Amino acid sequence: MDTEDTTTMIPPRYQRLSDELAEAIHGGRLPVGSRLPSLRQMASQRQLSLNTVIAAYRQLEDAGLVIPRPKAGFEVAPRLSAPQRSLRDAPSAPTAPLQQVLMARVLEAQRRPGVVDLAFAGPRGRQFYPGAQLARHTAQVLRHGQQTVETYARPNGSQRLLAQIVRRGPRLGLHTHAERLLLTHGAMEALQLALRAVTQAGDAVGIEAPSYFNLYPLLTTLGLQPIELPTHPQRGLDVDALEALLERTPVAALVVMPTVHNPLGCTMPIADKQRLAELVNARQLPLIEDAVYAELQFCEPPAPLLKAFDRDGWVMVVGGFSKTLAPDYRIGWLDGGRFAERIALLKFQSTGGEPQLLGDAVAAYLEAGSYEHHLHRMRRLYREQVGRLRQLVAEHFPAGTCATEPQGGFLLWLELPGVDTRELFERALAEDIVFMPGQVYSRGARYRHCLRLSCCQTLDARFIGAVERLGAIARELVAG
Amino acid sequence: MDTEDTTTMIPPRYQRLSDELAEAIHGGRLPVGSRLPSLRQMASQRQLSLNTVIAAYRQLEDAGLVIPRPKAGFEVAPRLSAPQRSLRDAPSAPTAPLQQVLMARVLEAQRRPGVVDLAFAGPRGRQFYPGAQLARHTAQVLRHGQQTVETYARPNGSQRLLAQIVRRGPRLGLHTHAERLLLTHGAMEALQLALRAVTQAGDAVGIEAPSYFNLYPLLTTLGLQPIELPTHPQRGLDVDALEALLERTPVAALVVMPTVHNPLGCTMPIADKQRLAELVNARQLPLIEDAVYAELQFCEPPAPLLKAFDRDGWVMVVGGFSKTLAPDYRIGWLDGGRFAERIALLKFQSTGGEPQLLGDAVAAYLEAGSYEHHLHRMRRLYREQVGRLRQLVAEHFPAGTCATEPQGGFLLWLELPGVDTRELFERALAEDIVFMPGQVYSRGARYRHCLRLSCCQTLDARFIGAVERLGAIARELVAG
Secondary structure (H helix, E strand, C coil): CCHHHHCCCCCCHHHHHHHHHHHHHHCCCCCCCCECCCHHHHHHHHCCCHHHHHHHHHHHHHCCCEEECCCCCEEECCCCCCCCCCCCCCCCCCCHHHHHHHHHHHHHHHHCCCCEECCCCCCCCHHHCCHHHHHHHHHHHHHHCHHHHHCCCCCCCCHHHHHHHHHHHHHHCCCCCHHHEEEEEHHHHHHHHHHHHHCCCCCEEEEECCCCCCHHHHHHHCCCEEEEECEECCCEECHHHHHHHHHHCCCCEEEECCCCCCCCCCCCCHHHHHHHHHHHHHHCCCEEEECCCHHHECCCCCCCCHHHHCCCCCEEEEEECCCCCCHHHCEEEEECHHHHHHHHHHHHHHHCCCCHHHHHHHHHHHHHCCHHHHHHHHHHHHHHHHHHHHHHHHHHCCCCCEECCCCECCEEEEECCCCCHHHHHHHHHCCCEECEEHHHHCCCCCCCCEEEEECCCCCCHHHHHHHHHHHHHHHHHHHC | CCHHHHCCCCCCHHHHHHHHHHHHHHCCCCCCCCECCCHHHHHHHHCCCHHHHHHHHHHHHHCCCEEECCCCCEEECCCCCCCCCCCCCCCCCCCHHHHHHHHHHHHHHHHCCCCEECCCCCCCCHHHCCHHHHHHHHHHHHHHCHHHHHCCCCCCCCHHHHHHHHHHHHHHCCCCCHHHEEEEEHHHHHHHHHHHHHCCCCCEEEEEECCCCCHHHHHHHCCCEEEEEEEECCCEECHHHHHHHHHHCCCCEEEECCCCCCCCCCCCCHHHHHHHHHHHHHHCCCEEEECCCHHHECCCCCCCCHHHHCCCCCEEEEEECCCCCCHHHCEEEEECHHHHHHHHHHHHHHHCCCCHHHHHHHHHHHHHCCHHHHHHHHHHHHHHHHHHHHHHHHHHCCCCCEECCCCECCEEEEECCCCCHHHHHHHHHCCCEECEEHHHHCCCCCCCCEEEEECCCCCCHHHHHHHHHHHHHHHHHHHC
16 A cells, blocks of 8 residues: 555645535535635634635636626636436437547547647646656666567566556556556557457447447447447446346447546546446456556545455456556556456467566656655646646536536536537537547447546646637527 | 767677588588698788688687587587478467466466576576666766656657667668657566557467567457468478468468567568568558567568568557666667557557666667667677587487577577377476477467577576586486
């Protein structure tokens, strides 16, 4: 366990005040429109300095939870409601080509010089990564072991890094061994290997709707048929619906993102995770748990992975370091559960091993013990940024817009009743703004009125201007 | 072009003498058993110093071309004949499971501590790689650009490295652009992407028999059906046979290794390459050219790639740096020909980009200009080692054994009439010796009496002892 981290976690006073008020706002005890006590009142009530209270209020303002009113202190800001209705409409006829065309279009748009990219789900900017430290550790690995660069990598990857993944696991309820783990070329290769280990061409695979868009071409490549499973926008996979579906449709495997879902940002309630784990164990149904955002959960302590409730190894876990630490190094990992041996052979046969230099460098960084501290900062930062983005959307998007309340990460999923987001996409692109239209997250048209925004860059005037403008275009589309 | 390389290439005198004599031996002008002129005779004939002649003769001895006879100077050594007959027997019934089981067994055997590994086709030992220089360049890239480690890689990979690949291309007849190229996670991912770009599950793909063993599980994964094409052990793919086959069996693509074939070591004659390129262009049939050993051709100047004769971009080329420069970095590359755009999308969708740090480091090494010099040394070294290994086989393996005469690389392919190499494998493994049994290179049993040996490690007493022992076991099997 990371004992060194908990000791450094006592937050400063302003932070504690800010957290307490934020909870009161989220919990509805401080309703929209209500006034916070004045700075002086609060300072004397809590026996805090005025500066501490100012810092706390400023943080709430940054997070979009309160708005300063001229000469009237701070008021709880109007908030978006979270979508509550599951989008259970029957899957439309497969339109994979459209989905593919749209994805290619987004990709092409992201490459245009000068666009404001609200689509890419990778942090950009040095404030999001401990780049200097990682570079230092990498240089050190190079100095101490020239042989790392002149030797073929071990098939399972850096043993040092596997040991660190094992060590950190229990924090998220993952109790594993190095023999069950494998480093992969990004989390995407881990998904691929896990799927290949448990399916054959022609099989059906249950995936959530909406799902990570690159899952679709991956399934197509492997000759697999996606069966879309209903989700609740705030609670994730609908286990009842899954159970009912399994009675009539056999699937070879499931791919689920139970902790900080992409694109929804939601985490399944513990009870649902338990039920799902029991269900796949009882049915001996392989489940691939995509946990790439699990380290960026906003709550402390973080919720455990689905894998924590796995009894017989039917759950495989996919993780990685690209979102949090080393985007260039492309290091993913896979806990293969009961399929670990088969997966190791597939890995060897398809891309060999992973660079020892990079694995050892990340291991050295983790060994040095400041990863948890870094993650802690990032969770706060993303939480703030997501809050600010929600607030911007509340202010500038059409009435009736819903936005998820992410439980981690840096993604926001919007429902814009009455707006075709493909049309919005083209209109926005003409003004050099790119986002992810909802239709790339499903085969059918059910997310035609949805979109995903990322806020893993500096929320500067350019970013804010783009969001405001996007909202304005959406309003125009509604007005028709 | 690499003008800096040709100027450094004038070999020393002993080398020129040794090359001349080696050619005479290979060409049959100095037949087996004939005596070389005495050291003194040769020195006075050629007006060379005695030391120069000694060095030249020693090199021929190292290469296994001559044997010192006590008090009788040097004699041209007995040589293995190269196999001449194409193994055209009809493909047996598919036995993919056996092939898979055997491959898993080899992999497992290679991991045993203490084995002498004659199977692995990756150089082991620092004399085969410029590790110190590469580490230095890597450290320099880290120092000059911390941002490399904290930024997501560009989808196509390091532009610096792509530029170097373009620059080096003409040496092998490859005239390409960075826009058509892509870095991949080892050459294996390049093969995968190229196949995915031009096939769909259910398609048939023509591959050589024998073929790189990891091609089979790759095809299986993608739902593709391998059609094995006959090869000549010294001239590679049989273009006549291919042409006849295409008349009756449609294939979606071909995978061919025309330059230093794995496992055969052979290079297709130029005329055959030209015909094959014309054929695929005329038929608009995508061909994937695996060129990972092309930089290790023994002849100077090297033979051009098949791609050199491609007219309309139907040939894709797979290359990489693992065999020659940076095994740990796992850098492959792919010239996607007319399919480059589709391949770029597939790459993004399946594993993202390649680490910029590693790509830039290799680029920096190439820019510094000593790669060609390094390759030159390696070609000589492997040529010598292959020669010594052939000689060992000639001395210790059963009568009737044939061995290919590789035109590059470090692999030797043996035919042992009357020996089941799976049995030999198990017997050898019991004595901690591992090699590649022939049956992993084809679906059927046609290579049951074949095996592949690697000589990309130091040929020390342990290595030599293992080859001798392997020969002895084979003789026992023949006698038994």
